[in-house]
Amino acid sequence: MIPFSDPSASYQSHKDEIDQAIRRVLDSGWYVLGREVEKFEEEFASFHGTNFTSVGVANGTDAIALALRCLGLEDGEEVITVSHTAVATVTGIEQAGCKPVFADIDPITRCLCSQSLQSRISDRTKAIIPVHIFGQPCDMNSIMKIARSNDLLVVEDCAQAHAAETGGKKVGTFGDLATFSCYPTKNLGALGDGGVILCPNLEKTERLRQLRQYGWDKNRESIHGGANSRLDELQAAVLRVKLKHLRDGNEKRRKLADLYDDLLAGLPLTRPPRNPNELHSMHLYAIECDERDNLLNHLHERGIGASLHYPLPVHRHQAYEGKIRGADDLPNTEAFYDRNLTLPLFPELKKESVEKIASEIQTWFDRS
Ligand SMILES: Cc1ncc(COP(=O)(O)O)c(C=O)c1O
Incomplete structure (x- = not known):
């Protein structure tokens, strides 16, 4: 039998490093949102360049919902994406209270077609989610041009495209925010669920950190409605190892x-x-x-x-x-x-x- 994918083979390839990382967390006595998450966030951000920060969350679906909420999208506002994607993209849009709208794909790249995107824009449209499907980068230059000339926000769904590049630039560095899944079979896969949001400015980072934990500020006062979408220390420690590879x-x-x-x-x-x-x-x-x-x-x-x-x-x-x-x-x-x-x-x-x-x-x- 030749399996379709094999996350256990990935564990076996990096077993010593992963076992050590897990042991470190077990011994630390701190299991959710701690030093490993902070380190992973720093390392994942700097992997994308000096101007970025990142926020670890529970999975790639929450990452999409939290990114849309962070950008201020409101109930019923439209987000254009593709129907050729994991259902999770649409789940994330709905989780944020927004309405998905579908544009067609380009037959060659299988990613969002710019002409079709343009044709779907209405006065209710607030954002676009291009999906770098299968690891193929979308035509981000053209998508960003359409977004900026129509005053639309862009959240890149990079769940399948960690470290993919177009024109020498990594996916996730074009839009207003970018979301990643770290589900075990992904190119950067944890040993359970995990996700991360890549963020080009500190103000958004702070808001995302609040949104992922009940909308809390530093004094544990909820200053927005939030969610519980924390990344745990074990997954963060494993992801730090996997990021190196x-x-x-x-x-x-x-x-x-x-x-x-x-x-x-x-x-x-x-x-x-x-x-x-x-x-x-x-x-x-x-x-x-x-x-x-x-x-x-x-x-x-x-x-x-x-x-x-x-x-x-x-x-x-x-x-x-x-x-x-x-x-x-x-x-x-x-x-x-x-x-x-x-x-x-x-x-x-x-x-x-x-x-x-x-x-x-x-x-x-x-x-x-
Ligand atoms: C394109 C795409 N978007 C979003 C997600 C959601 O990620 P998760 O399963 O971590 O919630 C996935 C994962 O299957 C995906 O492939």
């Missing part, structure tokens, strides 16, 4: 993606876009092909944990069907969901496994 892990993912690219070249399928001006974080390697369900079954029968990201776009989930503005005009999103298929990819995946997967795909095409 993030660049290397992404590089391994890209090398495996190169191998997939080489082995699958020439087959009638679409591979992920690779742009020399970008560093894709290769969170997921998604191909597109005809008769996708058939190929998925073939791979499963041969013990290969291929998957779908996602089985449905958000607007076709029961909870959202017919309820979200913009969902009736998403031709590129619809086309992608008929054909998408994700192949196993994680830093510890063996080269031989990639070769085996590619050869099974080749066999399937030869037969059909």
Whole structure:
């Protein structure tokens, strides 16, 4: 069996460092929002440049909700995003009391399409959430231009794109705030839930720190309505270790993606876009092909944990069907969901496994 992802392999690769970090926390007697969280926040921020701070939170969904609340969005205000994302993006928007609106994706990058974005702006629109889906950076220059000329705020959803870059600049450093998930399978994954918000100014940092803990100020007076979205010390200590290995892990993912690219070249399928001006974080390697369900079954029968990201776009989930503005005009999103298929990819995946997967795909095409 070749698994789709394997967070335990990541633990095993860095076992000594992680065990030591966990022991340090256990011995410290301080388990939530302490020194490890502070250190992780400093290290994560400086990984993105000198002007940033960051705020650790309980997960990537809360990160989105808290970021929108921090920026002052109010109940019922509209946030434009994509339907081709983890449902969590929309959960976060709703958690903040806002209304999601869907724009289409670009068929090549599979990220928010600027033209479609422009067409969805209304007088209720207050913010945009571009999602760097699968680790592919969005066209941030164009999105920021549209945002600024329409007086809109931007929260980058970087849950799948830790350390991805475009034009030499890391994702998360373009918008007003950026949110990250540290769910175990993510490129920067904890050993439980975790999230972080990247912040370009101190005033917002302070407000986010209040919002994540009951709206408390330093005297434990609630000065805003808040939430309980604290990051615990164990996860922060693990994330400090994982952060040191993030660049290397992404590089391994890209090398495996190169191998997939080489082995699958020439087959009638679409591979992920690779742009020399970008560093894709290769969170997921998604191909597109005809008769996708058939190929998925073939791979499963041969013990290969291929998957779908996602089985449905958000607007076709029961909870959202017919309820979200913009969902009736998403031709590129619809086309992608008929054909998408994700192949196993994680830093510890063996080269031989990639070769085996590619050869099974080749066999399937030869037969059909
Ligand atoms: C694009 C995207 N946004 C947000 C999230 C939410 O993160 P979490 O699961 O940590 O709440 C995820 C995680 O699945 C995601 O992939």
